[in-house]
Amino acid sequence: MSSNVLRDAHRIVVKVGSSLVTNEGRGLDEAAIEEWSRQLAALVQGKDGVKREVIMVSSGAIAEGMKRLGWATRPTVVHELQAAAAVGQMGLAQMYETKLREEGVPSAQVLLTHADLADRERYLNARTTLLTLLQLGVVPVINENDTVVVDEIRFGDNDTLGALVANLVEADALVILTDQRGLYSADPRKNPDAKFIDVAEAGNPELEAMAGGAGLSIGTGGMITKILAAKRAAGSGASTVIAWGREKDVLLRLTRGESIGTLLMTHTHKTQARKQWIADHLQLRGSVTVDAGAALKLRDEGKSLLPIGMIAVEGDFSRGEVIAVRDEGGVEIARGLASYASAEARLLCRKSSSEIESLLGYSAGPEIMHRDNMVVAGH
Ligand SMILES: Nc1ncnc2c1ncn2[C@@H]1O[C@H](COP(=O)(O)OP(=O)(O)O)[C@@H](O)[C@H]1O
Numbered sequence: 001m002s003s004n005v006l007r008d009a010h011r012i013v014v015k016v017g018s019s020l021v022t023n024e025g026r027g028l029d030e031a032a033i034e035e036w037s038r039q040l041a042a043l044v045q046g047k048d049g050v051k052r053e054v055i056m057v058s059s060g061a062i063a064e065g066m067k068r069l070g071w072a073t074r075p076t077v078v079h080e081l082q083a084a085a086a087v088g089q090m091g092l093a094q095m096y097e098t099k100l101r102e103e104g105v106p107s108a109q110v111l112l113t114h115a116d117l118a119d120r121e122r123y124l125n126a127r128t129t130l131l132t133l134l135q136l137g138v139v140p141v142i143n144e145n146d147t148v149v150v151d152e153i154r155f156g157d158n159d160t161l162g163a164l165v166a167n168l169v170e171a172d173a174l175v176i177l178t179d180q181r182g183l184y185s186a187d188p189r190k191n192p193d194a195k196f197i198d199v200a201e202a203g204n205p206e207l208e209a210m211a212g213g214a215g216l217s218i219g220t221g222g223m224i225t226k227i228l229a230a231k232r233a234a235g236s237g238a239s240t241v242i243a244w245g246r247e248k249d250v251l252l253r254l255t256r257g258e259s260i261g262t263l264l265m266t267h268t269h270k271t272q273a274r275k276q277w278i279a280d281h282l283q284l285r286g287s288v289t290v291d292a293g294a295a296l297k298l299r300d301e302g303k304s305l306l307p308i309g310m311i312a313v314e315g316d317f318s319r320g321e322v323i324a325v326r327d328e329g330g331v332e333i334a335r336g337l338a339s340y341a342s343a344e345a346r347l348l349c350r351k352s353s354s355e356i357e358s359l360l361g362y363s364a365g366p367e368i369m370h371r372d373n374m375v376v377a378g379h
């Protein structure tokens with residue numbers, strides 16, 4: 001098994017499932033959360049010599065809420081599930097906050113819904129906030145915002161949410177911690193002869209046939225959602241490891257290059273994936289024309305586009321929509337996500353970034369298009 005995937009990963013999304021977090025429904029597993037927090041902190045602080053950025057996607061709110069409300073069986077009424085999630089999320093966030101703070105690492109609670117990632121503006125806001133938190137050395141602790149979503153628009157299981165977060169921040173790797181040592185050729189609870197898979201290609205359809213549903217009533221996805229999450233994460237260039245969450249020092253050992261769990265590899269390159277994503281999935285909503293100086297900075301220096309170099313704005317677009325950047329001859333030199341809506345961008349042409357706040361009454365950052373959200377033609 002090639003083991004340099006995690007060793008070389010700079011930005012890692014870790015997902016832990018309900019059954020682990022809540023000790024199979026018995027209540028938040030303080031010792032386990034403390035263990036993961038210690039490891040997350042060590043990665044962020046670079047105790048092994050490399051500082052990494054980590055995001056924790058943690059389930060467990062509903063299971064913990066049920067316990068706090070004294071409910072022995074999982075309700076089926078959606079508002080009761082939402083109420084349980086709201087109660088449980090308090091405990092979940094509090095425990096990660098406490099354990100990470102004890103390790104000297106600040107944390108942040110981020111609750112997301114499907115709508116947040118489907119809407120261009122909210123997508124960009126979520127992305128920018130998460131990248132800002134990572135830059136600040138904060139560990140974002142993410143869960144689905146269960147209180148406001150009903151079944152049809154839910155991620156449903158946090159494996160999918162973990163993969164979408166990996167896509168959102170362009171993580172190098174997704175680590176899914178669960179109650180099995182990884183993927184087997186069949187559900188090991190039902191088939192004791194199932195063989196362990198140590199490495200495979202993410203997206204290989206044979207894997208989907210091996211994976212069954214959830215093990216205990218606490219978890220929702222089972223192995224199939226993990227396999228599909230790995231496929232989705234691969235789309236943005238992240239490889240996935242599925243491993244046992246109680247394995248001693250699992251995150252530290254993985255990032256030291258040890259082979260633990262099942263590695264689902266991708267060969268998609270991150271920048272290639274992003275380029276493809278911007279090229280394929282999004283319709284151009286407009287464009288901006290820039291002067292020769294700005295064109296040079298974008299094309300040759302890998303810089304963001306600042307309003308000072310922008311001469312004109314074409315079309316009608318919102319923040320977060322995809323626009324083209326053209327030079328004065330009309331040639332497209334880049335495309336990417338606009339940080340400002342077209343009406344705002346028009347007011348900012350030829351202006352210094354320091355004037356943004358006084359012109360618009362707020363600032364969404366000094367750039368018209370940040371280089372992280374841009375693909376330059378020919379690069
Ligand atoms: N091929 C397989 N390999 C390993 N586990 C499998 C497989 N098929 C189904 N499973 C089941 O998936 C369970 C893990 O999923 P789930 O219960 O949703 O956990 P989590 O809360 O970690 O998301 C395992 O306990 C196992 O019973």
Ligand SMILES: N[C@@H](CCC(=O)OP(=O)(O)O)C(=O)O
Pocket residue numbers: 016017018019058059060061062063085143144146156157158159218219220221222
């Ligand atoms: N958002 C839900 C988690 C959904 C869920 O069950 O996920 P998982 O256990 O990872 O399959 C919660 O916190 O209870």
